[in-house]
Amino acid sequence: MENTTYNVQLEVITAVEGLETCNYSQDVTINVGVTPNPDVLLNANEAICAGSELRAGFDPDLSYEWSFGGSIISTDTYIVPDAEGVYTLRVYTEDGCELIQDINLTINPLPIVVLADQMACPTQSRTFSVSGFPAGSSFRWHNGNTDTWTAPVSGTFSFYIATTPIEEITVEVTDNNACVAKDAASFGWHNEVVFELGDQLICYSNELEVEINSNFENYVWTYKADPSAPGAPVALTSPNQVALDHVLTIQAESNTDAWSGRYYVTAQDELNGCPVAGHFDLVIAPVPVFDLVFDKTADGRMCSGDTIKISFDDEPYNREFETFQWSYSPTGIDGTYDNIAGATFSWYEATIDGHYRLYGTMDNGCDAAGVTFVETVESPEFELEDGAACPGEDIVLRITDGIYISHYGTETVPERYEWITGTEG
Template sequence: MTFQAKSQCLFTYDLGPDVYLCSGDSIQLITPVGHTYSWTPNYNISSNSASSPYVKPDVDTTYYVSVTDANNCSVLDSINVFVNPLPIVSVSEDDTICAGTATQLIASGALSYTWTPNYNLTNNTIPYPIASPLIDTNYIVNGLDANGCRNQDTIRIKVLPLPVADAGQDTSICPGSSVQLNASGGHIYQWLNPVSLSNFLIPDPISSPLDSSKYIVQVTDLNGCQSIDSVFINVYLPAKADAGFSVSSCADTPIQLNASGGINYSWSPSDYVNHQNVFNPMAFPDDDMNFIVQVEDSNGCFDVDTMRITVFKISINNDTLFCEGDSIMGFVDGDPATVFLWSPSNGISDTSSFEPWIKPSETTTYTLNATNAQGCSYQDDITITIPQPEAIIDTNFIIGCEGAILELNNNSNSDFLFNWNFDDGSSSNLNNLEKIIDYNSNLTAQLSVQDDNGCTDTSFLTYNGIGLGFDDYYQIDIPNVFTPNNDGNNDLFKVSLPGRMYECASLSIYNQWGQIQFYNDGNNLNWDGTNNSGIAAPQGTYFYTVSIKHESASGTFQLFR
């Protein structure tokens, strides 16, 4: 824009078109030289009297210049300087990454971008490059907007070292075995192939691989950085034990074993071999028996195998008990046999049968000898117990007033059940009892007992009193003198009767004048020498009368003091 103040000025000039600059930039305003100059406003201008000053306005500004020549002729011109704001260029926050990883840088606020340094960037001219620095790095982005204005921002990427992962030492194990892994170097652990691991989220899981395996552990430190390491678990080929072929043998015959497949051996059951830790011990089985060998190979791996020795043996019925007269069928169990021989032959229905009837009359031990087709023999015993309960009767015969009194006592084992039966139709379950047998009659008693096994016995007792009556048993014994002086000798006048005849007897004592001095009946047929008033009778001759049912006896005796 040109202003001519005086028409007589012989020169003109033009500052040119308005200009645009970016905030913070400067521009030189050009005028002809050889004149004097005055610039206004004096705002952000390098010199207000220079011909071509630099201006650096912060806002849109119109600058005026008055140019005066040597003739003091002045010309005025102006120029608009428009200030474009800088683009607001920004990037994401500073970041921290683990070595070997990447992060995306994100810039905004401009139309085009340039990143410096161009270090491990996927593209330094895009707003969103991927950065993977190996060391701490400051990335600067320069952004250019539509007005050609530039601005920049910086992001710092801090690179953390990786943890030193250690999965442990490679090792070898036997098939079916386990090993404990032991990783280190971090805070969090994860095994990336967790097959056959007890826990894939701990540093020291138990590994039980079926085949040789490589285990990879990912270790994470407190910063979240991760690294991996691996450990190889070699699984040996399995050991192969061979205990040999199974065999059949006679009883009490040793068998030599013969195992193979290893360098060390252990046989079980050890009590039945002569050397447990050799490959070929002698075995001494006492029945059908499995012999198991554990074999250790050169890798220290183990395997087992089994061989069976079948020993010819038979068995017969278990010992038993039954009552006399019963029987049992013999039963042979065990291995097949072709020849049988029972002994003793008493009570055996067929001594060459494998299932004879056995009926002993007393307790007997029977032996069966059996032989198989290979000529092996074996024998077994059975004891058959025949209980012998015995009914035992003990008696006592007593004469009574009305007949004979038979006292019966069961003297059998007190644990037996028992019962009395009589031929008069009566019975009893008392151990001790009395039976009154009328004179001139008979009685048969039967005592039956049974033990805990149900075996029984019976005893009989017969009393035969044919032709015997009261008079046949009547007998009296009366003294002819006694001395009641309390010296302990012959102080009582005693009347002795057989059995229980006193129960129906009476005694009368008279003096020589016929006066009764004493009378009693029943159990007490004894006189102590005092009368019925309790006064001692004088010495002298006395008379007695003893009455028993329809019988009586009289006589005299002397009393001395």
């Protein structure tokens, strides 16, 4: 029932002895408000799962009061009980309407779910399982690698077979009281990654030392120049390929990429009872030389007062350099180059003529250098003939004969002209 407004007439009658009856009446407006009816929405006997809420219905016009053991424990619309017993819920209004409900509460424990991490030898699988739950329980599994859940299945136990490493496997168990619990574990392979370094690149004459886990036994290193070619890998060749247990040393020759290819290792992990196998690819490349190029001219010439940008062309092996340093020499003689302060990028903006050298370093020792020369060409000199004309007549402007000096080779006339109109005066 909603709030209602009533218009009523109030009549007052007064009887005075010896006088006629006096009547008085007045119209009055009365607002009749209806308060909400308190409602608990909970039964006398309730059951929840451990850690769950016991919640009454919510109405903003009602107030709530929970009691347990003779003490008020909350004035919210819900509680999270941690003990079984009789809870009293009082729901009331500002006008004094109230409803009191005693609730005998049972707290059902959550199912106990335990998964343990598992490891296996490479290519092997492992089975994760949970069991011992009441009939009617439901199970589903989550693969963290693919972020997918299996369809729920009912029973007293469930299992999941992991065939490849999974960072996190989760099982969710819902028992016959609708209480839910989860646990997670992981599955991995022993020594799945033998070489942490990945593919390698070194330069002629450089040495590469590769070290793997020293806890294995029976190390066998082999080599194949072309891994895509038919045939099995072959034994190492000393002195360029030397293996000592878990350490492999490769010495590149001075002018050839011999010993490039794929290197294999096998061993035995006695601790875990697993075979070990891995490989990496090695590229042996020439010592890089920077091919320095210019942004404006092909030969490094620039006009007096101008600038020219120097950078290096793409490196054929796409090698990444750690540092760069530009230096300058007016003569280009070794020992006369001085580092240019702040010139530590792969490019440099030259402003004067002279010899410029770029030096780059790599973490594998394949340092590179490149030298180029910048020549400044003086601006041409010339004079314009004076001219005069009457109003309305044309005037021809030209370079004075014999006065053009190009300062470049044997050029006697400009390559092109560009006229700019000046202001009067």
